[in-house]
Amino acid sequence: MSKVAIDKGKLFVVSAPSGAGKTTLVNAIVDRLPRLRLSVSHTTRPRRENEVDGRDYHFVSREQFQQLVAEDAFLEHAEVFGNCYGTSRESVQDLLDQGFDVILEIDWQGAELVRQRMPACRSIFILPPSAAELERRLRGRGTDSATVIARRLAQSRSDIAHWHDFDFVIVNDQLDRALQELEKVITGKGDSSRARRPGLNEFADSLQG
Numbered sequence: 001m002s003k004v005a006i007d008k009g010k011l012f013v014v015s016a017p018s019g020a021g022k023t024t025l026v027n028a029i030v031d032r033l034p035r036l037r038l039s040v041s042h043t044t045r046p047r048r049e050n051e052v053d054g055r056d057y058h059f060v061s062r063e064q065f066q067q068l069v070a071e072d073a074f075l076e077h078a079e080v081f082g083n084c085y086g087t088s089r090e091s092v093q094d095l096l097d098q099g100f101d102v103i104l105e106i107d108w109q110g111a112e113l114v115r116q117r118m119p120a121c122r123s124i125f126i127l128p129p130s131a132a133e134l135e136r137r138l139r140g141r142g143t144d145s146a147t148v149i150a151r152r153l154a155q156s157r158s159d160i161a162h163w164h165d166f167d168f169v170i171v172n173d174q175l176d177r178a179l180q181e182l183e184k185v186i187t188g189k190g191d192s193s194r195a196r197r198p199g200l201n202e203f204a205d206s207l208q209g
Contacts, residue, residue, distance in 0.1 A: 007099055008096050008097060008099065009035070009037075009095060009096045009098070009099050009100045009101040009102055010096075010101045010102075010120075010121075010122065010186075011092065011096060011101075011102050011104070011114075011118055011120070011121040011122070012101065012102070012103045012104070012121065012122050012123075012124060012185075012186055013103075013104045013106065013110075013111045013114050013115070013121050013122070013123045013124065014026055014103060014104065014105050014106075014123075014124045014125075014126065014182075015105075015106060015107055015108045015110075015111045015123070015124070015125050015126070015159075015162075015166065016125060016126035016127070016159075016172075017127075017128070017134065017155070017156035017157070017159040017160050018138060018152045018155065018156045018159070019128060019134045019135075019137040019138040019152070019153075019156055020126045020127060020128045020134065020137075020156075020172055021126065021128070021137070021172040021175070021178070022105060022126045022172075023105060024175065025126060025170075025172060025175070025178055025179060025182055026038060026103060026105045028175070028179050029103070029179060029182050029183060029186065030103065032179070032183060033101070033183065033186060033187075035099075035100055035101050036100070036101045036102075036103055036186065037095050037100045037101070037102050037103070038102075038103055038105070039087055039088070039091060039092050039095070039102055039103065039104050039105075040054065040055065040056070040057060040058055040088075040091070041057055041058070041085050041086060041087055041088075041105075041106070042057065042058040042059075042060050042065060042068065042074075042077075042084075042085070042086045042087075042088065043057045043058070043059060043060070043065075043083060043084065043085045043086075044059075044060060044061065044062045044065050044083050044084040045057070045059070045083035045084075045085075046059075047059045058088075062084065065077075065084045065086065068086065069086070072089075073086075073088060073089060073090065074086035074087055074088065074089060075087045075088070075089040075092055075113070075114055075117060075118070076106065076109075076110040076111075076113035076114050076117075077110070078106075078107060078109050078110050078113075080107060081148075081151070081152075081155075085106070085107075085110070087104055087106060087110065087114070092104070101186065103186075107159070108125075108159055108162040108165065111123055111165070111166070112165065122167050122168070122185070123165070123166040123167045123168070124166060124167065124168045124169070124170060124182065124185055124193075125162070125163045125165075125166035125168070125169045125170070125195070126169075126170050126171075126172050126178070127160065127163060127169060127170070127171045127172065127203075127204065127207065128171075128172060128207065129171055129172065129173035130206075130207070131157075131206070131207050131208075134153070134156060134207065135153055138152055138153055138156070157207070157208050160204060160207050160208050161204075161208060163195065163200075163204050164195060164201075164204075166195055167194070167195060168185050168190055168193045168194060168195060169193065169194075169195045169197075169200060169204075170182055170185070170193055171203070181193050
C-alpha cells in the first residue's frame with residue numbers, strides 16, 4: 001500500500017515589543033488551532049516560578065547554549081537583556097515535515113534571521129494600542145525592578161520601529177479581536193492585517209514618542 005503524502009506545514013513568526021501581549025496571543029492561538037504547534041526555545045534565562053522546563057523554554061546553561069551555537073543547531077539565536085535565546089532548527093523542521101504549522105515567538109532580530117533562512121515563512125508583528133498602555137502593562141507585571149522596567153520600555157519603543165519589516169501587523173487593543181485577526185492570518189484570510197495598510201505608519205510613529 002502506498003503512503004499518503006503529507007503536506008508540509010507553514011511557518012509563522014510572531015514578534016512584538018515587550019508589553020504588547022505577544023505571549024498571551026500566541027498561547028491562545030495554539031490552544032485554538034489543533035494543527036498549530038509552538039516551537040519551544042532554548043534559553044539561558046533563569047526559570048521563573050510558574051515556568052516548566054520543556055513547556056515554556058528549554059532551560060540550559062550558557063556553556064550548553066554556546067555548544068549548540070557551535071553545532072549550528074539554531075535556526076536563529078540572540079542575546080536579549082543578558083540572556084541567550086535560540087530556536088532549534090531540527091525541532092522546527094521535524095514539525096513542518098509532519099504537516100504541522102509552526103509558530104515562533106521571537107524578537108525582531110530573530111525574525112530577520114528566520115526570514116533569511118526560511119523565506120517562505122509569514123511574519124507577524126504585534127503592536128500595543130497606545131504608548132500609555134504599553135507602559136502600564138510593563139509596570140503591571142510585578143516581576144521586574146524599576147530599572148528593568150525602564151530598560152524594557154526604552155527597548156520596546158526601539159523595537160516598534162521594525163514593524164514595517166513584517167508581512168502582517170496586529171494591534172492588540174482587545175484580546176478577542178486581536179486573536180481573531182491572528183487566526184485569520186494563520187488560516188490564510190488575513191489580508192486586512194497586512195502591514196501595508198492606510199494609517200498604520202502614523203499610528204506606529206505615535207507609539208515611539
